[in-house]
Amino acid sequence: MKMQTDQDLLKQDQQRVESIIEKDHLNRFNLTNTDAPFNYFESFPERLMARIQTEKKNQIKPSLFKMFFLQPYGKIAVAAAFILIVAGTYLFSSANKAKVETVSIQEISIDEMKNYVNNNEAIAELDYDYVIKKENASLEKLGETEIKEIQKAIIQ
């Protein structure tokens, strides 16, 4: 029963189209748009099989390099090696950094301090002048004790 219904429906659809355009015109359209060149179908299978064989021969086998490195495990191995190299370089360079020696100010002798101050003219002039002005004293009049006091003040 279902097949009859489908057939009836098909007939209805085709009749509907033929009510718009004559069957002759429709058939002519079909012929002109589904024709193929002479001998096309006779030669098609051979042409197609020849093409398949050619494509088979032209397939290049992937190199071992590609076979390994393009696989998931290969990619993971490359990534892990890269991380190890970067981490190792960082740790190695950190270990080789020179330790900064620290010295407390008490370990520095007064002579060393004097030499340092005298060798840095700007420090010497600026700070001595300030202290001198402040204390209303002149350099020539300063004794060794007073100089020590000044130096202490500078250092502090």
Add this chain to the structure above:
Amino acid sequence: MSSDQALIIQFQQSIDKEAVFTQLMRMHQQKVYYQIKRMVLEHADADDIAQLVWIKVWNKLDGFKMESEFTTWIFRIAYNETLNYLQKQKKQGSRLSKDDLYIYENASASSDEPKTTEIQIALDSAIKQLPEKQRIVFMLRYFDSCEYEKIAAMMGTTVGGAKANFHQAVKKIERFVKKL
């Protein structure tokens, strides 16, 4: 068991694959070609696509499980390959080629009905201007007497969708032809 199924089983068992495949081609190549040509309209394009379709069938036939008919499966491949091709080529298909005009002019040369050529050209233009889906549904339904279920399976759409496409196609053809 149909002849298609028997050949496919032989192919899958690697029994003389090339001969079996050639036989399958000879049985179905015309329908596949016509299916494609209805969409692309040019022989050169239809030939290119037909070759791509059969190469795909060769590569995938070992895995074909025969859950659907072989013809439905191959027509589905042909439909998809043609759509891909058209998208790449961006063909309009609204202009008649010179060959088409020559055929129509000579066909009606002996006719006493001067309007025949005009009607034929109008019909040709009307069908060629349809969107691809509507055009293929129209042709499968009217010229190949295909059931809607088969059309839907080939095109990856629903039965309702196929019916709607046919209905729209007929309406557009009617509107186009009535302008004459």
